[in-house]
Amino acid sequence: MPSLDPAAGAELPGRIRVRSEAVDVTGDLLARIPDEVDPRDVVTWLREGDGMVGWGRAALVRTHGPDRFAQAEAWWDRLRTVAEVEDGVRVAGSGLVAFGSFAFAPGSADRSVLTVPRVLIGRRDGMAWVTRVVVDDEPWPSDHPAQMLARTNPRLGELDPLVETEGTVPAARWPEVVGRAVGRIEAGEVDKVVLARDVRVRHREGHAVRVAPVLERLERRYAATWTFAVDGLLGATPEMLVRLQDGRVRSRVLAGTIRRGAHPQHAAPQVSHEHPVDPRLRLVSSEKDLEEHAYAVRSVAEALAPHCTELQVPATPYVLELPDVYHLATDLTGRRADGATSLSLAAALHPSAAVCGTPTEKAAAVITELEGMDRGRYSGPVGWLDGDGDGDWCIALRCGELAPDRGSMRIFAGGGIVAASDPDAELAETEVKLTAMRHALGLLES
Template sequence: MSPAPRLRARTLAVDVTGDLLTRIPDEVDPREVVAWLREGDGLVGWGCAAEVRTHGEDRFAAAERWWDELRGTAQVEDEVRLPGTGLVAFGSFAFSPGSADPSVLTVPRVLIGRRDGLAWVTQVVVEGEPWPPGHPVELLGRSNPHISTPDPLVESEGAVPASGWPAVISRGIDRIVAGEVDKVVLARDVVVRHDLGHVVRLAPVLERLECRYAATWTFAVAGLVGATPEMLVRLQGGRARSRVLAGTMRRANGIPLPAEPTTGPSDPRLHLVSSAKDLDEHAYAVRSVSEALAPHCTDLHVPEAPYVLELPDVYHLASDLTGTMVSGATSLRLAAALHPTAAVCGTPTDVAARVIGELEGMDRGRYAGPVGWMDGSGDGDWGIALRCGELAPDRRSMRLFAGGGIVAASDPEAELAETEVKLTAMRHALGLATR
């Protein structure tokens, strides 16, 4: 790993209204676009001032060592001083230590942020480089005219065709029934390619995700793009928070939930909160997160029962865990301690990870790994890379991923249907769902 460069960063308060994504220039390399958005606010940036790629069991620790060196020598001017200002790194980490896909921590050259009505622009240069000409506020006058136009794409089967997926699930159930593992999360992929062989642009994908899935966290890091409903960990001001999702039901025709639970058979809350399969799957996931957070937190609050989270395509059982930090760990170190949760791997973790490697037939890459950002204080947000796609090195194709938790009561055909529902988010974002 090469030494971290010496950087200069300056953050200025600005007035930003409207869609942050429209500021992304169309000519930017899509692998250098970064984003973390929810309900229209968050962070959007581009360019690369510094980057490190790591592999193996040491991928998290090596990235943090690099970040410690980088922030220790950086010169930072920050007149805003909010989470996400000053020097900020975006990260995306491989699910498996054995993945051929590198984990990435990157510092964008330009970052536009907005939070609670306050907005800022951060510019970063390598020591010895001049600041870009003009005032940073000039960046805010840009508007990408092509952001609402998706690229022409075609879809093909991934490592395992849809017709073969129920057989994979059946083999997973057999391993559970045999007592080898309690729960295993199995995922499949599909491939999309640009119909004309051009580079796939990420700004239109992010725009469609952010508009339709505003309640999730829309992200982009090093060519990985998606909208995750699952916050692995947020660390801010000494408080840690994690959202666990496990247990899924398709949402029919986008019909919203009634204000209060009903006793009718059509209310998904009644099904989810009474389904032994979904409750067992959720309990495994909550237990894995609480056990990982316990060494770092006091006053750890673990809800007694989950609630139902409503998303455009599905309903999830959800639990929000919170605690007060005492270990001094950064948000990245907490993410490393939590990964992989039972929600994306299974229980016991080591056995489930081995079963995944034997049954899925693919390298997950950075799918289901931690994705997010942290600032110079170590605070930040890290989600789980779900409802996402990863650009190929040539940037002309992308793999989309979807999976589900398998327990003894799982039905193979229903699990295939669940992956199809979860693929809807990226298919919509890529303009495929409307064709």
């Protein structure tokens, strides 16, 4: 079993007690997050208004390096042995649950994290619950869950005053970076590489950035995606890396993007100006986007195959519609064939061609050389798992990460580069993808 890094900051209580109780919860779950909590202690997993929100920290582990997933899973296995769980709800997300986010690269200075919140409020398929956690000899909270749920955050709709500045690579220089990547592809070094850029945002008055209002705007505008927050990483991602529930495995691949209402030159077939083509048809007819998507689907199928039977891989993608963009999408499904948990499946899938490239090791080396930044936990797995190992893990896209000072953050966007990529179009694609976080932070008008 992998040993934990002594400097990882693991918190493993001698005893942990977990109690999930059915409750009645209506309205926005995010409204229950107290305004005064540390923004890095907020956890969120929401889609279409349902899911989970929580806060506080009952247990935590930070890991890094090539064994970061295995170290986190070893810690989770040990935590489960000291957990006393009273689960009167018994649905996906009740009982003992940990939330995690993992660094994209093994050499990242940003530690990966798995954390158990003190309070978790969940709602799914018409059923709602509250999970509370105490450690060692702590008493149970004196207030009833109904009392806690009656309190709402009066500042949920109040955004912080923020200002944006250039990131590691200024936008004006991004086409140059993409051009260098295309040159590597044309030289035969890699088939595809995914490059990302960052933008910096800070609080005008130096205060901590409050995450609940940001999450509320993301959840409202991008309800069909997974709105998440784990240890200061927050966003709304459309890409499900892997879901494991009752032995069924599902993964959604997104690669190939077009702006809604845009007319990118590289994607447009020859058509009559009198009969404009639906942008969804332009997307599925784009050689560049179809090539990029095929690489990503193949990498996921190859990673899932050792763990699954009945693996279904559709022959053609469909078009996923989001408020700002269209994506090419493919949903793969299968049945788990071994004892893999959702976290170990996520580890097996990371990094897919959708966030790294092909071949993986060579693409990762090009990323390190050309991006000029540490991605941190951007484009790494983010999600949750329960005591049985089931759970959801997405890819951390359309997101930002709070700095340790809580008063600033970086927001990220990237795109897949293949031989047919146009550098100026790739810059435009990153600007479109930054729209989600810029809107949520109040940097764009609604």
